[in-house]
Amino acid sequence: MKPTVAVSNLNHSFGKGKLLKSVLNDINLDIYPGEIVILTGPSGSGKTTLLSLIGGLRSVQSGSLKILGRELRDISKKQATKVRNQIGFIFQHHNLLKCLTAYGNVRMSLKLHPEIPTWEYRQRAENILRAVGIADFVDTYPEKLSGGQQQRVAIARALVAQPKLVLADEPTASLDSKTGRDVVNIIQKLAKEEGCSVMLVTHDNRILDIADRIVQMEDGCLKL
Numbered sequence: 001m002k003p004t005v006a007v008s009n010l011n012h013s014f015g016k017g018k019l020l021k022s023v024l025n026d027i028n029l030d031i032y033p034g035e036i037v038i039l040t041g042p043s044g045s046g047k048t049t050l051l052s053l054i055g056g057l058r059s060v061q062s063g064s065l066k067i068l069g070r071e072l073r074d075i076s077k078k079q080a081t082k083v084r085n086q087i088g089f090i091f092q093h094h095n096l097l098k099c100l101t102a103y104g105n106v107r108m109s110l111k112l113h114p115e116i117p118t119w120e121y122r123q124r125a126e127n128i129l130r131a132v133g134i135a136d137f138v139d140t141y142p143e144k145l146s147g148g149q150q151q152r153v154a155i156a157r158a159l160v161a162q163p164k165l166v167l168a169d170e171p172t173a174s175l176d177s178k179t180g181r182d183v184v185n186i187i188q189k190l191a192k193e194e195g196c197s198v199m200l201v202t203h204d205n206r207i208l209d210i211a212d213r214i215v216q217m218e219d220g221c222l223k224l
């Protein structure tokens with residue numbers, strides 16, 4: 001089986017000259033289809049930097065990083081956008097568009113996929129919003145939803161196009177423990193059903209049990 005994410009000898013630094021700061025040192029990590037990997041570690045250890053590199057949100061400086069078989073190093077901006085469109089992103093702050101309903105927000109993701117016919121949009125959106133437990137709020141605007149419901153819309157948006165990779169950065173940080181648990185259970189269930197790989201960054205020890213593998217980061221290095 002080919003890994004969804006293949007990271008080898010990856011290094012990353014910020015700044016230049018005397019201000020150069022090395023943030024990731026010789027990272028090696030493979031994530032396979034259907035696998036849920038949780039990345040933990042102290043604040044500032046480099047977790048978000050690694051996640052954003054894997055998501056094609058930053059340029060690879062040195063080493064190799066392959067997503068779905070595609071090397072991201074030296075990739076063009078256009079190609080990087082194509083790779084990003086195949087990834088489902090879930091952030092701590094859901095980043096929903098206030099001017100769009102739950103359906104409108106989910107539809108934004110579908111629009112990135114020309115292979116999905118527009119006549120399927122509504123049905124797909126309704127199905128995924130039902131799967132995350134908010135079938136009754138399809139036409140509701142975010143401001144009328146609770147924090148947990150908004151995060152469910154964000155999860156629906158990330159998963160509606162059935163991505164092979166989901167990247168989640170602190171998805172439960174702004175939620176109470178019951179809602180946080182519900183949210184990760186949904187991510188886990190849908191990941192297993194769709195066979196997609198999930199990489200989740202968290203400080204939340206209460207959700208570590210959903211992981212197939214827990215990876216620790218410290219001072220820019222993965223602890224084995």
Ligand SMILES: Nc1ncnc2c1ncn2[C@@H]1O[C@H](COP(=O)(O)OP(=O)(O)OP(=O)(O)O)[C@@H](O)[C@H]1O
Nearest residue numbers: 014015021023041042043044045046047048049050
């Ligand atoms: N754009 C940037 N420019 C300069 N330094 C940065 C930048 N982004 C992150 N850093 C630095 O890189 C290091 C790693 O940051 P990163 O956000 O990846 O850590 P983290 O493990 O995700 O932390 P947290 O758990 O607090 O989110 C930190 O020292 C941070 O200050």
